[in-house]
Structures are given as structure tokens and as C-alpha cells.
Amino acid sequence: MAPILDIKNLYKNYGAVEILKDINVSIEQGEFLVLVGPSGCGKSTLLNCIAGLEPITRGELHIGGRNMTDVSPKNRDIAMVFQSYALYPTMTVAKNITFGMKVRGVDQATQQEKLQQVARQLQIEQLLNRRPGQLSGGQRQRVAMGRALVRDPKLFLFDEPLSNLDAKLRVEMRTEIKELHQRLGASMVYVTHDQIEAMTLATKIVVMKGGVIQQIGSPAEIYNRPANLFVADFMGNPAMNLIPAKTRANGVGTKIEIARKDGAPIVLTDTQNRNLPEDVILGVRPEDIGEPDHRASQTAQAAECMVDIVEPAGADTFVVMQLGGKHVTARLHSETSAQPGKRQQLAFDLGKVSYFAPDTGQRLN
Amino acid sequence: MTDFAIAPPRSQSRAVRIGLRWLLYVILGLFALYYLLPLFVMITTSLKSLEEIRTGDLMALPREVTFDAWKTAWSGACTGIQCDGVKPYFWNSVLIAVPAVLISTLIGAMNGYVVAHWHFRGANIFFALMLFGCFIPFQVVLLPMARVLGLMGIAGTIPGLIFVHVIYGIGFTTLFFRNYYVTIPSELSKAAKVDGAGFLRIFWSIFLPLSLPIIVVSIIWQFTQIWNDFLFGVSFSQAGTQPITVALNNIVNSTTGVKEYNVDMAAAIIAALPTLLVYIVAGKYFIRGLTAGSVKG
Ligand SMILES: Nc1ncnc2c1ncn2[C@@H]1O[C@H](COP(=O)(O)OP(=O)(O)O)[C@@H](O)[C@H]1O
Numbered sequence: 001m002a003p004i005l006d007i008k009n010l011y012k013n014y015g016a017v018e019i020l021k022d023i024n025v026s027i028e029q030g031e032f033l034v035l036v037g038p039s040g041c042g043k044s045t046l047l048n049c050i051a052g053l054e055p056i057t058r059g060e061l062h063i064g065g066r067n068m069t070d071v072s073p074k075n076r077d078i079a080m081v082f083q084s085y086a087l088y089p090t091m092t093v094a095k096n097i098t099f100g101m102k103v104r105g106v107d108q109a110t111q112q113e114k115l116q117q118v119a120r121q122l123q124i125e126q127l128l129n130r131r132p133g134q135l136s137g138g139q140r141q142r143v144a145m146g147r148a149l150v151r152d153p154k155l156f157l158f159d160e161p162l163s164n165l166d167a168k169l170r171v172e173m174r175t176e177i178k179e180l181h182q183r184l185g186a187s188m189v190y191v192t193h194d195q196i197e198a199m200t201l202a203t204k205i206v207v208m209k210g211g212v213i214q215q216i217g218s219p220a221e222i223y224n225r226p227a228n229l230f231v232a233d234f235m236g237n238p239a240m241n242l243i244p245a246k247t248r249a250n251g252v253g254t255k256i257e258i259a260r261k262d263g264a265p266i267v268l269t270d271t272q273n274r275n276l277p278e279d280v281i282l283g284v285r286p287e288d289i290g291e292p293d294h295r296a297s298q299t300a301q302a303a304e305c306m307v308d309i310v311e312p313a314g315a316d317t318f319v320v321m322q323l324g325g326k327h328v329t330a331r332l333h334s335e336t337s338a339q340p341g342k343r344q345q346l347a348f349d350l351g352k353v354s355y356f357a358p359d360t361g362q363r364l365n
Numbered sequence: 366m367t368d369f370a371i372a373p374p375r376s377q378s379r380a381v382r383i384g385l386r387w388l389l390y391v392i393l394g395l396f397a398l399y400y401l402l403p404l405f406v407m408i409t410t411s412l413k414s415l416e417e418i419r420t421g422d423l424m425a426l427p428r429e430v431t432f433d434a435w436k437t438a439w440s441g442a443c444t445g446i447q448c449d450g451v452k453p454y455f456w457n458s459v460l461i462a463v464p465a466v467l468i469s470t471l472i473g474a475m476n477g478y479v480v481a482h483w484h485f486r487g488a489n490i491f492f493a494l495m496l497f498g499c500f501i502p503f504q505v506v507l508l509p510m511a512r513v514l515g516l517m518g519i520a521g522t523i524p525g526l527i528f529v530h531v532i533y534g535i536g537f538t539t540l541f542f543r544n545y546y547v548t549i550p551s552e553l554s555k556a557a558k559v560d561g562a563g564f565l566r567i568f569w570s571i572f573l574p575l576s577l578p579i580i581v582v583s584i585i586w587q588f589t590q591i592w593n594d595f596l597f598g599v600s601f602s603q604a605g606t607q608p609i610t611v612a613l614n615n616i617v618n619s620t621t622g623v624k625e626y627n628v629d630m631a632a633a634i635i636a637a638l639p640t641l642l643v644y645i646v647a648g649k650y651f652i653r654g655l656t657a658g659s660v661k662g
């Protein structure tokens with residue numbers, strides 16, 4: 001079957017400014033694609049191009065196997081939820097939801113039936129006669145979802161739909177959207193600048209920066225094998241530790257040397273024989289540095305480090321040290337005995353590390 | 366205790382404050398009186414008989430209230446050779462002002478919508494030219510306009526005057542609506558486009574229902590301009606199509622017989638009443654519309 005959405009070599013300019021550069025993405029039926037990146041990187045622009053609200057400058061865009069270049073938004077069989085919700089202020093909730101059907105000449109009975117169905121699904125039945133101005137942020141969000149759901153489109157587009165909600169509601173709605181996706185089996189493209197939202201919702205993530213795609217992959221791929229320093233730094237919280245290091249191949253494996261402020265450098269041995277340049281950036285997730293007894297992994301290597309800061313965070317305690325001239329965070333158990341200003345035995349799990357070239361920022365392993 | 370310690374300077378400054386406040390009221394009152402005085406003279410004079418005007422004091426209240434002057438002004442005063450009062454001209458003005466106000470407001474709304482939400486090539490230049498139109502003095506367009514009206518075959522007719530006022534008003538109404546519509550988030554029209562609505566549908570169903578405050582502003586502005594216009598009225602009308610401002614001028618300036626100040630005053634008040642009425646009915650929306658911001662979505 002043809003992919004639901006297929007974008008090939010898409011470019012988008014505003015005047016002389018190139019906003020999107022050589023975008024290639026495709027998704028299959030039922031996939032949940034998340035576009036993630038810092039604000040201003042062109043996520044909304046790409047979504048608007050998919051919706052047909054902005055013309056594309058070059059390239060091809062297919063939805064459901066059909067070339068969309070000259071197809072207007074209303075004929076693309078899509079529905080869109082906007083960041084500001086964009087509810088029609090003078091219409092009631094019911095009118096907001098049925099407006100699209102009314103414009104398309106769907107008969108009254110069908111309109112009412114679908115309205116009731118969606119209202120039940122989203123639990124907004126008691127709000128149908130209110131106007132958007134009389135709703136809370138969360139309720140508006142639901143209505144905006146309702147307006148999209150009622151269309152039953154081939155492809156859903158979401159532009160940061162949760163970014164105007166407070167933290168607690170955001171988490172709740174995130175779960176609801178995920179549940180909705182699983183129940184409907186619908187295809188979705190979802191824009192966010194929040195990497196946690198991306199990780200939790202996506203079946204496929206596209207990381208963007210400055211209008212260029214940095215990496216496409218499943219959440220696990222993106223998290224475990226970031227393609228470059230930008231992705232490594234952007235995805236994950238706390239961010240991946242990116243430590244300048246020197247490497248030396250020694251037959252059985254690779255010696256990795258990390259400078260320290262006080263005392264001799266830490267030397268770790270990566271048992272895999274990798275073909276690395278002398279200077280690398282070592283990428284280690286905070287959870288891959290821990291107390292030795294908690295990390296009885298084959299690939300773990302212990303070293304003694306001076307702890308600078310201890311930050312308890314409930315389930316975990318984060319400790320911060322200085323290694324290779326960088327702040328390095330380790331995720332320890334909440335019952336850790338680590339003390340600021342004291343030395344602490346820590347195990348580095350080298351099974352999952354990433355190596356990056358310092359000059360290009362590209363992944364080396 | 367501390368209260369007591371700081372009491373004297375505080376009460377002093379309070380006395381000063383109250384004094385200043387009263388001074389302000391007195392000054393404002395004087396200004397109000399000054400501005401109301403002509404209206405007072407007009408109303409009292411219009412209610413006096415000619416006899417009383419000739420013998421009495423300009424400022425005095427009428428000894429005997431009579432509405433004769435109003436009757437004459439409405440249906441008997443002479444404008445040149447005709448003596449039908451201002452009545453026919455009043456209706457001329459209504460026939461000119463109402464369509465001209467509505468049409469120019471509608472076109473302005475449409476223009477504003479296009480300039481603010483449908484970015485087309487040259488939109489900024491188009492809007493700049495529209496703005497420029499607001500600053501062209503009336504006198505400059507008189508001759509070209511006369512020529513255009515002649516070519517269109519509507520010179521000297523009421524549709525001709527409607528046309529002139531619509532053309533001259535579009536610059537202002539476009540400005541009003543454009544400035545109002547740029548505060549409406551573009552996501553609203555995007556949502557409607559995805560919903561399947563087209564250019565006109567979005568205008569009618571989404572933008573117009575949001576526009577009440579700015580419609581009121583546009584109507585008041587345009588009505589005042591058009592109703593009070595004299596220059597276009599006198600230049601582009603002929604006998605039978607003159608607006609009330611022109612008729613008023615003719616009544617006041619017709620020199621046959623005695624000068625009937627009471628009739629002149631009554632006619633002037635009649636000519637001013639509709640604009641007054643519009644302000645009273647819609648005034649509070651006027652201020653609100655001028656200061657109205659965006660629609661919180
Ligand atoms: N209509 C426009 N004209 C010119 N530049 C624009 C326009 N819309 C967006 N941009 C620019 O395109 C870039 C990407 O914007 P956007 O797609 O909104 O970013 P994101 O949604 O990722 O925050 C920004 O630098 C923005 O300034």
C-alpha cells in the first residue's frame with residue numbers, strides 16, 4: 001500500500017529565505033509521526049505545507065498516494081488542530097464542531113449524529129451550547145480536538161496542541177491523545193518542541209533544526225543512537241552528557257581517557273574494538289552512570305569521581321561532577337550515599353555510549 | 366500614634382487635592398457652558414416668534430413658546446424659488462447617506478479582510494494607496510469626479526452622489542477594518558480553510574460576526590461625513606437631488622423679505638439631528654470599537 005504521507009525533496013522559501021531544506025519523510029497508515037525541534041526550526045511551516053495552507057517551493061507531497069501540489073486544503077482529507085485552538089469565537093461549541101460538515105453540505109441528521117458521537121467520546125456533551133470564550137483552556141483544547149475528530153480524515157495534523165495547557169493537564173491530555181490514536185488507528189502528524197511529548201507519543205520521530213531534518217527514527221533509535229550532537233543534546237532530560245575524550249586502540253578494545261580538574265585522567269576501556277579518531281566527544285546518558293553495585297553489567301567500568309552537587313528528585317537523585325571540563329550528570333538511586341565535595345565510586349556503562357566527531361558533530365559508532 | 370504624627374501634612378495635601386478637583390470642575394463646567402451656548406441660542410431662538418426675536422434679548426428664554434418656525438422650516442421655508450421647507454432635501458440626504466454608508470462599510474470590510482488575511486502580491490502597495498486616498502482633499506477630486514460622473518451618465522443624480530461618497534469613504538473604511546482584522550489570528554482563517562470554507566464563506570461566517578464594534582465605528586464615521594458633506598452635495602447635485610446641507614445654505618441665504626432667524630435655526634437643528642441621534646444611539650460602541658483589541662481565542 002502506498003504510504004499515507006510521502007514527502008520528497010521538499011523545499012519551502014519565504015521570499016529569498018529558505019525555511020525548509022530537502023525534507024524527505026513518509027509515514028504508513030496508523031503511524032504517529034512527531035516533528036520535534038526548537039521553536040523557529042520550521043515545524044509549523046512544514047505542517048502548513050502538508051495541510052496546503054502554504055504552497056511548497058519545490059519537491060513533491062503525496063497524501064494517500066495522490067499528488068497534492070495543486071490540491072486545496074479542503075480537498076486533502078485532513079483535519080488540523082492549532083496551537084491557539086482557533087475556535088470560531090462567535091459560534092457555539094456545537095456549531096464549531098459541525099461547521100466543516102455544514103460547509104460541505106452534510107445533512108442535518110448526520111451532522112447531529114456525528115456531533116453527539118464526538119461529544120460523548122471527548123466528554124464535552126454539557127458544553128455544546130457554550131461559546132469558546134466561556135470555556136477553560138482544557139475544554140477549548142477538547143473542542144478543537146472534537147472539530148478534527150468529527151471529520152474522520154485520512155490524516156490528522158496537530159500543531160503544538162498542548163503547549164497552552166498547564167503542566168498537569170498537559171500530561172493528562174497527552175495520555176488521552178495516545179489512547180485516541182491507539183483506538184482509532186488513525187495516521188497523525190504531531191508538532192511539538194517538547195522532547196518528552198515526542199518520546200511518549202511517537203511511533204516515529206523527526207528531529208529538525210534550522211529547517212533541516214537531523215534524524216528520523218523510532219523513539220528508541222533516537223534516544224539510544226542519536227545521529228549527531230544536536231539530537232543527542234536535544235532529546236532526553238536531563239540531557240545526554242557530552243564529554244570531550246581521547247581514545248587509543250589497544251588490540252582488545254579502546255582506551256578512553258577523560259581529563260579531570262584534579263588528579264589523573266579517568267581511563268575507561270571500551271571492550272569493543274572501534275575504529276575511532278583520537279579526539280572524540282563521548283555521549284553517555286545520565287542513567288548509564290551509576291553506583292557500581294547497581295550496575296552489575298558486563299560493560300560497566302568503575303571510576304572514582306569528585307561529586308560537586310547532589311540533587312534529589314524523588315525517585316532518583318542526580319549528582320553533578322566536572323569531567324573533561326564539562327558538567328556531567330549521573331542518575332543515582334534515591335538512597336545514594338553521595339555527598340557534595342566527597343569522592344564517589346561510579347560505574348560508566350560503555351555498552352550504550354555514543355561517540356561523536358568534535359568537528360562535524362556526526363555520530364561515529 | 367503614627368497616624369497622628371503624619372496627620373497634619375496629609376490633611377493639608379488632601380485639602381489641596383479637593384481644591385484642585387473643584388477648580389477642575391469649574392473650568393470644565395465653563396468650557397461646557399461655552400460650547401453649549403450656541404445650541405442654547407439656536408433652540409431658544411427657534412422657539413420664539415419673529416416679533417419676539419426683533420424686540421427681545423438673544424439670551425433670554427422665549428416668553429411664548431411656538432413651534433411655527435419648526436413647521437415652516439420643515440415644510441414651508443423657501444430655498445430660492447421653491448417653498449417646500451427642508452423636508453424633500455432631508456429625504457434626499459437619507460437616500461444618499463444610508464446606501465452610501467452601508468455600501469462603503471461593506472466594501473471596506475471586504476477590503477480590510479483581503480488585505481489583512483489574503484496575502485497577495487502588492488497587498489502592501491494596495492493598502493498604502495488606499496491610505497493615501499484618505500489624505501486627498503475634496504477640492505482636488507471635484508473636476509475629475511464631475512467628468513467621471515458625466516461619462517457614467519449619473520451626473521446630478523442621487524446614485525451619482527452615492528457613488529462619490531462611496532469612493533471617497535472606502536479609504537477610511539478599509540483602514541478601519543484592516544486594522545481591526547490584523548488583530549484576528551490567522552489560525553482562525555486557516556482552520557476555516559481546512560474545514561472547507563472558501564473566501565466568501567470565511568468572510569460571512571467568521572469575520573463579519575466578529576466585526577460589530579468596527580462596523581459601528583465605520584457607520585458613525587461615514588454617516589457623519591456624508592450627512593454633513595456640503596461640497597460634494599453642492600457640486601454634484603441639481604434641483605431636486607440636493608442634500609439637506611445645501612438646502613439649509615439656500616434657506617439661510619435667500620434674501621427675499623425679512624430674515625427669519627427662528628426658521629433658520631429650526632432648519633439647522635433639523636439638519637443636525639440625525640448625526641446627533643447616531644452618536645447617542647451608537648456612541649458607546651464607538652469608543653469601544655476604536656479601542657477594541659484582538660479576539661481572545
Ligand atoms: N509568513 C512568513 N513569512 C516569512 N517568514 C516566516 C513566515 N512564517 C514563518 N516564517 C519563518 O519561518 C521560520 C519557521 O517558522 P515556524 O515554522 O513557525 O517555526 P516553528 O513552528 O518550528 O516554531 C521562522 O524563522 C519564521 O520566522
Ligand SMILES: [Mg+2]
Pocket residue numbers: 043044045160
Ligand atoms: Mg510553530
